Amino acid sequence: MKRSLLVPMIVILAVFFKAQAAPLWPWQNASMGEGAPAWATTDIAAGQIWYVDINAPKSAETGSHDQPFHRIAAALKVARPGDEIWLEPGVYHEQVRIRKPNITLRSSVLHQAKIEVPFNEKKIQQAIRIDFTAKGTRVIGLDISGGYYYAVSLHTKWKGGPHSGVSQVLLSQNLLHGSGRDLLKINPYVWQVLIERNQFYRSGQRDNSNAEAIDAVNASELWIQDNLIKGIATSGIYVKGGSHEVLIQRNLIRNVGLAGILAGFDTSPQFFNMTDNPNMYEARRVRIINNIVDGSQGAGIGAYSAEQVVVAHNTVLNSAIRYHAPIYFGLSFQDRELDAKRPPSKDISVYNNIFSSLRRDGTVLEVRYLEDDTLGGLSSLQGWPKANNNRYFSAFGPASFTDMRPHAKQRSSSLSEWMKWCACEADTQLIEVDLSYPNYMPQGADFQFTSKAESLAVDFYQNKRVSTTYVGAVIPN
Template sequence: MSTSGSDTTGDGRLQSPFRTIKHLLAQNEGIARAGDTIVLRGPPGDNTYEECDVRLRVPLTLQSYPGERAHVHCDIHTPDSVTIQIDPAASGSTLRNLEISGGAVYGVMMQTNWSQGDIEGNTGASNILLEDLLIRDTGRDGIKITPQSNNVTVRRTEIRNTGAIYPPGTPTDDINADGIDNVNGSGMLVEDSWIHDIATTGLYFKGGAEDVVIQRNRIENTGVAGILVGFDTSPEYFDISRNPRYYESIRGIVRNNVVRNTAYAGIGLYAAKDAVVANNTIIDAARVGHAALYFGISFQDWGSHAGRPPSVNPRLVNNLVRMQGGTCIEIRQSAELGGLQGLKGSPGSNWNGFEDAGCRFVDNRAGTGLLPASAGSLAQWRRTTGSDGDSLLAVFPLADDGKPLAGSPAVGAGTIVADIGDDIEGVKRTPPYTIGAFQSVAPAAAGVVPMTLLPGEARSAAGAGSALLALAPLAEVLPGKPGRWRSAALWLGALTLTFAAMTYAVLLIRKRNVTGWLWAYLRQDWREPVPPATTRHLLFCFVDHFEPGWQSPGLAVERARVARWSRDLPTLCAGHRDADGRPPVHTFFYPEEEYRPEHIDALVDLCRKGLGEIEIHLHHDNDTEAGLREKLSGFTELLARRHDALPRDPFSGQPRWAFIHGNWALDNSHPSGRHCGVSNELVILREQGCYADFTLPAAPDPCQTRTINSIYYATGDPARNKSHDTGVRVRTGGVGEGDLMIIQGPLGLRWKDRKFGIFPRIENADVRAGAPPTRDRIDAWVKTGIHVAGRPEWIIVKVHTHGAEEVDMDTLLGGAMDEAYAYMESRYNDGEHWKLHYVSARETYNIIKAAECGLSGDPGDYRDFDIPRPAYGINQGQETRTQAGAAGTEERNAFVS
């Protein structure tokens, strides 16, 4: 298609295009067939197709020519017009990279043959993909989704300026012009989009829509609400065979969105069942009425047989609400139609953050004492509803894009939420969890940066480049010798660009918490030369924050996660051996709070095969010394007694174990004071049987210590948090001192992987899908040279992962890890210059203690030097790891019950 084409002589080739879309789609022409891709030329200045009611009747892809954007426009004064509509028979169609404007009614519409009397025969335009679109200046709604138009995906789309059909000054109550209006369309996904300057509501899904997900969007400047989970639908549009109670929304999810500047509810729930509203940032909402988070009532056109149920079983968690006064949460009640409530039961609200600026909490339900006239404080709301016990009332400074500024109380104030693995920018959510749409924080200076569609980092780079470009015209307008002025302008531009780059570098260093350890990295004082002609030994230790219950997915998912490791780890390890003939060994640091006997039993089976060992992991918050002791003693005794998974001290009988702290906050080290609470944690760990900590490195988390790339003893100081920030290095001929040995993994800068090709990324030995164990990373880990002082030829590489997360399993149990092991076995295991040893966390500690005692030679001889290997229920006569290590060997059948 081309605006310079011809419907008479064109044949659809690039050299001979058609002129009008409707000609190509006309049924009587027989040109477009199911599965075809229709490409619209859209060169700048000649890209507009003035057409209304462009109608897809069979599955098609309608898209712009690469590098161009075609514009389909329908005059809004064309009666009852829609710019592009998609029929049910065109299910499976795609609209991509188009500008769509006008239409008296809708910009894009999914058609339906809905009839409530014929539920079985109902179909709508389904499995539709709308991506990389600009939909603007529509008469009413930007996108209209009709009943049974299921599984519509809207991705990377901008919708703006709806309601163009209404004259200026039209009262809002007389306007119906939403960004996205979904009536009973299930499975809708709206993500990574910008919906702004909307006459009424940014988007809603109602009429019984099931399993809708709204994620990573910006909803701004709306005349009514931001996002509504359910709303108010006429009874005839419900599928009462599936939804006899007339819920407006079922299992809707709204996560990682920024909602800003709404007249009414920021995010509202109307007759919503099992809704999840999590990790959203709501700014300046409910300026006219309602609340930032609002439970409304659905009257369903006052129909005599409608259900009008209250919302039930919602979950509002990790949301950040920033308002200057007004109402933060409200539950509505009405005396009409015999009495209606916006919510039945608990609001399910917790771990949220509310701006400390007169934020009110209203529950209109009878007997609450939180009516509008006496709207309550957060404390009153907690007492009345039993909600928000872990929520914060504080000042939350934000950048212009809604991202928390450095030092914000939003950082670390959240909790784990199932199925939220990233944030609005795609940044992986890891402890400490930040409330709101952003996991990371902006530098303090970011508050003055204007919000654009560019990502934050690209925005900074673009701004610096613009400074140089803006100075170039000086050579044309300044008097004097052109060459001199041109040189001056270019010099000044280069200086400006350099300054911008330096400023960005400083901000990046602060943002990534590099300042605390950068000087230690530059000093490189842990390094020590290896004597000539000495065989070097690489000790490779893989520790796993293994959390089957990550994001509370339910028992079935937990079982599947553990089963994947039980099935695939033996296969991965079958073809790999170190210099001692042993397979790779994986140390599972298992969380106390996620204990299930069946999961430990499955891991014990891997341990019996010589493929793993089990140690202790713990997430805790606002804990006490007594509480911590109880958790540790109970869990370690359980693992030792019931599962035979921890060794015991031969004299005291106490279980011995290694430790990784959840959320990195060892010894109460997080600046916010969250995720621990016990300042003498090192002492307690030692007294409860811990011999070493494997938490670090934690960078870019603020819990990272100043000491890096070292093995050292830390001494607990109950009067000071983060006692392990520094310590005494372990050295040959030394003695154990302090409270706990700290065994760190590599931390540095990845000079071969740079942002914008300039700024090196942090290398923190984290192995996952987004950071696979490539050869250059392995070489960097080895070159870091972590060792016991005086024994530099024994090089310890400890890497870490979160192995129970599905997104990373293909990397950890598949080709990437297979190639990593193969590379280490070829590059670092020739027997003369290098020997490779796969070691567990316990074995790593034992070899360190052997070096401390002055022992030398082959470190593989000292795997059980101090702490013995657990028996894992194997009889004393049974062969242990040396022979059991071969994957695929016959099952051991002699167990201690």
């Protein structure tokens, strides 16, 4: 399909959507979604409830409902494992550090308890810090802002024996925003974390060069689902440094400065677990399913030195505005250390997705390759992706599939050439993107297919898919 490069952007965007309206994010008033781990619940714990109210009259502070504490730190000091701390509506200008296990920090009224710290005071590195000793921490329904580096950070024991990170952490229904850099930092060796029904926005208030919504390094058993991520300085979600056993599903990601979702990226070698991951893959065994990415300056979804990644039933719109591609295979340099591995991605499955590109040269898929003076030839992909039944759209001219590797017969190819070379994409089509905004529902026969070997059981809204179903994250009502 050919389009003039002079077509105004407003006309091109009209191809994507039938109306201008705010997108529907259905999870704010919903219960915990399908796929959450068995250990996670938002139910009230069986222990004691301690009350904190910054606006209560000054009195004896016992932590009872009638005589609440005025500071969160006072409640944390007396709370025991299994207790809950309820924050009444108000603004709490204090840094919170959770050291004890099985403590729940909960807003008594959703989002009305606000933990607010500066983003430009270096001594206040995060608004909430969850120490490695705080297994079973739950943070529910808060408004959390600020932090020189992070709004929330999950920590690891680095000294005195094997590294061990905090585990079984639940972050549910929170607002995270206005941090100096990333909004949520998950440090190496942290494991079993559920991040669900949160809203992330306005990262990078102090430094917007490296400011993700969710940044996980060498973490494992992560569930990132049903979140709204918008207005992020760099990437929405990336899991890197050897992160593994990760499920990223049903997230709505809008308007990010780099990429929507990345399996892998670029990590310093000291953060890898060389015993478990000797080849230094940045991400392993990651499932990216039923997500919507709408508006990314770079990749919609990407893989960097990743192994065993499934990218299925995602809807990627308005992506690659400045560089990369809607589906992108990138290079990891790992500090250019000579003993780093920098492996190409391998065993990547890409099926039943919608990928639409705003890149000016029409690129919808890109495989990078680089000849480096020091490191030699660096390839982003080993072999070919296991790809099929995707739908590609380019707003600027014919869709182009770019493979920079030396064995590629030519750098950019048409879909038919790409299908021939990769022996994949047999049921893939080029289409005109026509989704019923704001629900991102595909319209028309081009989006339908008869389910064969692989199709997810439910869609973005957790509606059941049937034998004749649709590509992308959403099926029509």
